Amino acid sequence: GDSVTQMEGPVTLSEEAFLTINCTYTATGYPSLFWYVQYPGEGLQLLLKATKADDKGSNKGFEATYRKETTSFHLEKGSVQVSDSAVYFCALTRNFGNEKLTFGTGTRLTIIP
Amino acid sequence: NAGVTQTPKFQVLKTGQSMTLQCAQDMNHNSMYWYRQDPGMGLRLIYYSASEGTTDKGEVPNGYNVSRLNKREFSLRLESAAPSQTSVYFCASKAGGLSDTQYFGPGTRLTVL
Numbered sequence: 399g400d401s402v403t404q405m406e407g408p409v410t411l412s413e414e415a416f417l418t419i420n421c422t423y424t425a426t427g428y429p430s431l432f433w434y435v436q437y438p439g440e441g442l443q444l445l446l447k448a449t450k451a452d453d454k455g456s457n458k459g460f461e462a463t464y465r466k467e468t469t470s471f472h473l474e475k476g477s478v479q480v481s482d483s484a485v486y487f488c489a490l491t492r493n494f495g496n497e498k499l500t501f502g503t504g505t506r507l508t509i510i511p
Numbered sequence: 512n513a514g515v516t517q518t519p520k521f522q523v524l525k526t527g528q529s530m531t532l533q534c535a536q537d538m539n540h541n542s543m544y545w546y547r548q549d550p551g552m553g554l555r556l557i558y559y560s561a562s563e564g565t566t567d568k569g570e571v572p573n574g575y576n577v578s579r580l581n582k583r584e585f586s587l588r589l590e591s592a593a594p595s596q597t598s599v600y601f602c603a604s605k606a607g608g609l610s611d612t613q614y615f616g617p618g619t620r621l622t623v624l
Contacts, residue, residue, distance in 0.1 A: 487553060498544065499544075
């Protein structure tokens with residue numbers, strides 16, 4: 399079945415550091431890939447997505463590129479801020495069937511000033 | 512425009528009690544989902560509804576029932592709560608068709624003693 403593996407946390411960085419959170423997936427066909435973010439006490443919000451190979455999703459300074467050859471969708475940001483502290487989830491969905499999201503286990507990111 | 516709303520935000524039950532979690536969306540979405548979030552496990556799909564009048568099981572349906580009351584509302588019922596159902600529950604909705612983005616509610620934190 400489908401699965402998503404993401405970098406174990408927690409991750410702690412200093413403000414303005416470079417961020418990478420690794421995500422790899424297993425799925426047949428051509429899934430859509432997502433990064434969702436969960437701020438403390440809140441639900442999940444879509445951060446960015448990519449729907450086909452070589453697409454780059456971007457939002458709020460975050461980027462991720464859909465790499466079919468390595469089945470990866472790593473999240474990057476050049477200079478993190480304290481306000482980026484949250485839990486980040488990588489996920490995929492098939493574009494047929496029940497179209498449910500398959501999530502990774504989440505990576506907790508803490509940015510210290 | 513409230514998006515996806517869930518009630519209650521918090522609930523404590525005793526083993527064997529029943530309750531219904533409510534979810535409503537005002538985006539005219541066709542598909543709705545119930546997930547549970549447990550530490551170290553990401554989110555897992557409990558039930559989903561592809562359209563009004565239809566419901567189907569997800570990965571972890573045991574101990575739950577759902578009702579798609581109308582296009583807006585999708586409720587989750589625990590008939591006889593167990594401690595293993597202690598979790599955070601999220602409702603999500605999606606437009607359907609070619610749209611692949613799910614929008615999440617703020618969650619319900621349920622504790623079963």
